[in-house]
Amino acid sequence: VYFHHKSRFPLPPGLPRWPLLGNAFAIPTEAQHVFFKRLGAKLESKILHFQVFGQSMVVINDLKIAQDLLDKRSAVYSSRPTINVKDSDLPTTSMGIDYLFPFMPYGNEWRNRRRIFQRYFSPKNMSKEQDRQLEFIRKGLLPNLLESPQNFSHELTIFFSCLGGMITSSVYGIPVKRSSDPNVECQEHTFLVSEGSTTGRFLVDLIPALKYVPEWMPGAGFKTIAREWSFMVNKVISDMYTATLKGMDDGTTRECFVSWSLNEQRENDSGETILQSGILQETAGTIYKAGTDTRLSTALTFILAMLLHPDVQRKAQAEIDAVVGSSRLPDFDDMPHLPYLSAVLRETLRWNPVLPLGIPHLTTEEDIYDGLRIPKGSMIIANSYAMLHDEDNFPQPELFKPERFLKEGKLNPDVLNPETTATFGFGRRICPGAQTAISSLYLVMASILALFVVSPELDLEDKPIEVGPRFSESIISRPLPFSCRITPRGDKKVENLLKEYMNFEII
Numbered sequence: 001v002y003f004h005h006k007s008r009f010p011l012p013p014g015l016p017r018w019p020l021l022g023n024a025f026a027i028p029t030e031a032q033h034v035f036f037k038r039l040g041a042k043l044e045s046k047i048l049h050f051q052v053f054g055q056s057m058v059v060i061n062d063l064k065i066a067q068d069l070l071d072k073r074s075a076v077y078s079s080r081p082t083i084n085v086k087d088s089d090l091p092t093t094s095m096g097i098d099y100l101f102p103f104m105p106y107g108n109e110w111r112n113r114r115r116i117f118q119r120y121f122s123p124k125n126m127s128k129e130q131d132r133q134l135e136f137i138r139k140g141l142l143p144n145l146l147e148s149p150q151n152f153s154h155e156l157t158i159f160f161s162c163l164g165g166m167i168t169s170s171v172y173g174i175p176v177k178r179s180s181d182p183n184v185e186c187q188e189h190t191f192l193v194s195e196g197s198t199t200g201r202f203l204v205d206l207i208p209a210l211k212y213v214p215e216w217m218p219g220a221g222f223k224t225i226a227r228e229w230s231f232m233v234n235k236v237i238s239d240m241y242t243a244t245l246k247g248m249d250d251g252t253t254r255e256c257f258v259s260w261s262l263n264e265q266r267e268n269d270s271g272e273t274i275l276q277s278g279i280l281q282e283t284a285g286t287i288y289k290a291g292t293d294t295r296l297s298t299a300l301t302f303i304l305a306m307l308l309h310p311d312v313q314r315k316a317q318a319e320i321d322a323v324v325g326s327s328r329l330p331d332f333d334d335m336p337h338l339p340y341l342s343a344v345l346r347e348t349l350r351w352n353p354v355l356p357l358g359i360p361h362l363t364t365e366e367d368i369y370d371g372l373r374i375p376k377g378s379m380i381i382a383n384s385y386a387m388l389h390d391e392d393n394f395p396q397p398e399l400f401k402p403e404r405f406l407k408e409g410k411l412n413p414d415v416l417n418p419e420t421t422a423t424f425g426f427g428r429r430i431c432p433g434a435q436t437a438i439s440s441l442y443l444v445m446a447s448i449l450a451l452f453v454v455s456p457e458l459d460l461e462d463k464p465i466e467v468g469p470r471f472s473e474s475i476i477s478r479p480l481p482f483s484c485r486i487t488p489r490g491d492k493k494v495e496n497l498l499k500e501y502m503n504f505e506i507i
């Protein structure tokens with residue numbers, strides 16, 4: 001009786017549906033975040049409902065609604081859509097990667113893994129992680145940029161080596177080469193196999209209800225790839241883990257997520273449990289992809305913003321020079337004294353949210369919100385892009401304007417902070433890597449601006465090549481390849497400043 005009573009509430013507004021297909025073909029396959037934002041404005045609703053091949057889907061375009069539901073009612077809004085490939089098609093129970101906890105449904109299995117992750121990536125280990133970040137930036141990123149032949153694909157590789165290497169070292173503690181490290185490349189290639197050309201494809205393939213269009217429907221090709229892919233992912237995850245254990249025995253592993261977690265658990269007498277059950281190995285296997293792509297996209301967005309806004313770049317450099325001087329490199333202690341740079345980071349996260357639609361949640365109960373019915377089993381999409389481009393909070397949201405976060409030269413606490421709002425998701429699923437991400441991005445930005453200038457590439461007639469802000473319009477939003485130059489600043493003794501950090505081939 002109660003159920004029927006509740007079900008009389010209407011669904012949130014949406015589009016007219018076709019039988020069976022529902023709204024599948026009304027939703028574009030690219031730039032969905034922009035489509036949802038515009039449709040919400042047209043239908044005058046900040047919460048929308050769609051039906052896609054029988055899957056109920058709710059899109060939230062508003063921060064308060066997302067907080068009311070995903071944060072405050074998190075007991076109901078914290079699951080994930082699961083992967084729906086038949087058992088018989090695959091060697092393991094599903095695609096073989098649903099044990100990676102970002103994609104696990106809500107419950108104890110997910111909770112155990114997330115706890116193990118959070119115990120290491122917590123404030124008490126932050127200074128150790130920051131030492132590692134400093135090292136990878138100073139011995140890897142900066143020397144590599146200095147030696148770079150200046151082209152986008154090379155620079156992309158440099159950022160990727162630094163961030164992929166940093167996370168590999170954080171998780172596995174094994175030595176990493178400053179460029180072309182075989183373990184970093186192997187993880188990257190393996191995780192990329194299913195993705196085709198864009199990074200977004202990776203997540204799209206993982207989230208069944210996002211496969212609106214036939215090419216993403218599980219067909220023979222998809223299943224073959226899934227089978228091969230799950231095998232390779234599992235092998236890499238197991239090989240990397242074994243390398244750490246071996247390194248722990250012969251003393252070559254530096255302290256890292258895996259070694260720290262094992263030691264900590266051994267002290268509590270339960271180390272055998274996580275070791276035997278393989279939970280630690282699985283949790284470790286999650287971290288590379290989550291921690292590399294997201295930071296890489298943010299770093300590239302930052303470079304693009306500096307290219308397009310030389311005035312912002314000069315202001316940030318002047319602030320760094322005033323605080324850091326010319327005889328040393330920036331470090332984490334400088335952060336509180338660099339409000340303009342902090343505003344640049346906030347604006348970078350806001351201007352091009354890396355995961356514009358976050359990662360979908362799933363409701364485990366029916367719910368009623370503001371007179372609207374949210375069915376059980378609905379996929380919930382929090383449109384972070386719409387929230388971070390909400391004109392009420394961020395006037396002229398398409399403009400890159402760090403000043404919006406400042407008042408009288410200080411960070412203005414009255415303006416929403418993208419470091420703590422929407423960028424990293426919501427509720428019990430909120431990104432557990434946010435602190436480490438922010439800290440490393442801050443140092444990447446400060447270090448580059450202290451030593452280098454981002455400027456336009458010149459064409460054959462020495463005219464600057466024009467670049468527009470264009471992003472891959474998939475699940476992960478990343479600037480499309482653009483030409484630029486990242487050259488040592490003429491007013492700094494860059495080689496001297498980097499002298500003690502050059503020539504470390506292995507970090």
Ligand code: HEM
Nearest residue numbers: 102290291294295354358359424425426429430431433437
């Ligand atoms: C700029 C960088 C990053 C951004 C923008 C970002 C954003 C996000 C978002 C939006 C989610 C989904 C939250 C939700 O479901 O509501 C997420 C989940 C996650 N992130 Fe991040 N992330 C970043 C960096 C990192 C890093 C560096 C790590 C690891 C060290 C990491 C590990 C994870 C994990 C493990 C999850 C899954 C959490 C779960 O399902 O319980 N992320 N991230």
